[in-house]
Amino acid sequence: MATMAVTASKRRYGARAARDKAIRRAGVCSALLALAFAPTAHAIDWRFEPYVNASSTYTDNVKQSSSNTQDALILTATPGFTLRSEGSRRVQASLQYGLTGVKRFGGDQSDNFYHSLNAVGKAELVQDFLFIDGNAHISQQLISLLGSPADATVNNSNRTTVGTYSISPYIQQRLGTFAFAQARYTASGAIFQNNVAPNANSNSFAASLRSGTRFTDLSWGLNYSLRKLQNSNAINSVNNTDATFESASATAGYALTRQFRVFGTVGHDSNDYLSRSGTSGSFYSAGFGWSPTRRTSVEASAGERYFGRTFSLAANHRTRLTQWRMSYSEDVSDISQQLLLQSGRTYWKCPLGAGRNEYILVTDPNQRPMSTCDGPYEPFELLNLATTQQELLDLYANLGLRGDLGIGTANGIFIIKSLTAGVSWDIGKLGFGLSAQDTKRLYQQLSNAQDHIQSMVGTVSYRLSAATTANSSLSLTRTSLDSLVAGGVARQDDLLSFSLGLNRRFADKLYGALTFRHTQRSSNVANADYDENSLTASVNMRF
Template structure:
């Protein structure tokens, strides 16, 4: 099968010595163990307690030199329950990504693969990223491969062209989503400073989405845009946009629409970046706005967007819902201990706040995300809030049971997270987080789940290759899912 072949290829690419020196390749066998006591093992209204032991041997591979860079973590997770022995399970957990520079400064090949188990439903069962949500029905496999050609062209001030083909997909047992794949072509040619004050650019994209169930039929979207740049100053640039798009999202009928819009790119300081784009699209007003500002001891960010999407696009990176996604998001094989404290916490926010929607429909997603990190000598405080408001764009009939668009054309998910890291000594730290979230179907009162989860724990480095932790977790869900859970987990992780 192509997905399994890609997984194997990713492992080979990450570990192959290639032309770089041996010092750039790092291979580390791992052994992670966890012992968890929970008073609600099945996440039910009147649950029972249980003890769960997890033993997970694995391997971590990273490469940071030469034409091949990337990282991969794989572990064979084995969970054994003291009482609910019928829930005993073993499965492969894998996250990997890499880039190969086939032709220097021109042809690159990006690849990624992942296998994970986590509940995709925003309304029922355990919350996204819950470490005990490892039912076989929750297993999801993702893969992607993307060759791209990028080149600095010899015309104008900064002529540049690129061609990218992306093939990605996923398979999931949960809710009968089945296998889905997305193929996308992106071609662009631009010279933002071609005439010094004025610049230009043109871009074309085609996205084909395929599914193997009656509720995830094939669809195609094509978009072409032309952009005129006005370089007001080195720090400020304006953009005018015209284009044309076509798709068959609505019951297979072709929809055609003009695109008219504009935007700005503003860099008032070296630490501040502001970008905004607004367009008239076939679904109404589309936009993409972002603000990022870094100070000596703080990071601030805000973003808002409205565009079409689907689970096939959103699920391109398994890391966003895997409870161990930090190992993957560190990127390009960078070991976790090489990241600064603020980078770790920002990645953790990405893991906690990312939300998916279990549906085969194409939808318009209006999302907002903002937050900040305050960085001290021994303390790091992070706050992040996200909201996604999705409107059904497809007119599919016979959606699978559990699909929120079956009874409502609008679904909204909101979450707010605050996390704190206090370094006690050079080898130990106290960590805590609190998350409040809500998922609601605006046209179906029966689909409304509110969650409150909090964790507090102590982590300690026990040796050069050994780390342990003790963590308490509380979770409460009300509405469509109704339960309360307390759990205590002790972990011991070793790297060889």
């Protein structure tokens, strides 16, 4: 579960200012969402679900150090609640909040409190015309790819508080059967504790006009977007590396058959940000989509933008026992955008059909897949709520295939290239999963200097009984940074992690888990290697 640390620091004023600013921003976002919900609040039912989580972890290397190995016992308790809207088509909202208290015996023996927030809302203010979306999240994120990757409850030396928010009013209108128009304004941002990165505020506008129902085989669209990004220091409000992204494009497609279509895009980027290479230019792409059955879809394209050749791929295939996925994308981004995308992902339980099991689905912020889906849930909730082997496999696959790598909070604009692929399947009570990820960031201000994260994860689960499941995982992650990004000598780290555990449902709303984990890092840099063994017992109770 994502958490937020309130840590003691020599820079108490900076930490407090960043934290207070994050809370104010989240409060403003929540207030605006509440106002948006007000016109139809009388038609909404709210489901309030309190919960309490507790855990005990023993580790033989709490600092994940090669020279200063110290064992520690770490106790945590997390009271929290989930609030979800029900019974309204025009308002959909979910808010989850938890406060985690941490007590450490051994190591630095520090005590901490961590806040977590995951709020998502969507409202239809004027029927079929005016809408508003919003979300706010508070979590702990890695500061550097070179430091300890441990969760903040174990070791917060390489973690920082990050708050992200987004609020987006928009209008949409059908122009008869000819076209569908939409215009959207979005205010978003990210706030970083202790100035590990400049706080980011973004204002964007997007407008589109796309073909209506009059067009059957032929489809077309016109798109325009403008995003202004302002980075500033939380203490002295000094601007740093502001950027503008502007794009206009036209798309066209044609369905050659009911299963196969072709499409293309032409446009122009007019960007302004610090870069050692070009930031603007014309672009184009061409591709195809193939959907031979309802369970299989492939969409691929190739083209060129001002930073070079571009490719994209999205492929999915589902059978009764397996799920296959692959995706590849390239884009211009920054750390605030990446954190907004990552923190806003939502998890749902959706039915396959009458008399059939449910499956886990992941969507981007403010998207509800269908009215029959239940959620959204946090990943840890779904691990406890999963009642079938397929649900567990779907969850493991989605968690492994969404690109949620532990990226560091690096500054600047970068080209991000991301590939994910994997498969999950089950044989009776036995289930397997395999996924691979490859994410590369090329920093524009540093002549395409890059960091590169590659990961492979294998999972095995076995349902011992209706209430007990054994699970294990083996992962290998390679992190590579060239000399400019590493600030000296190019560095390569290999992180091996193995876990073995038991999950048990003791009662309808009482769950427990016992997990052993071994972690080992080897590096080409002296004194960066370490080994760690840990054992965690946890219990979750919902009311």
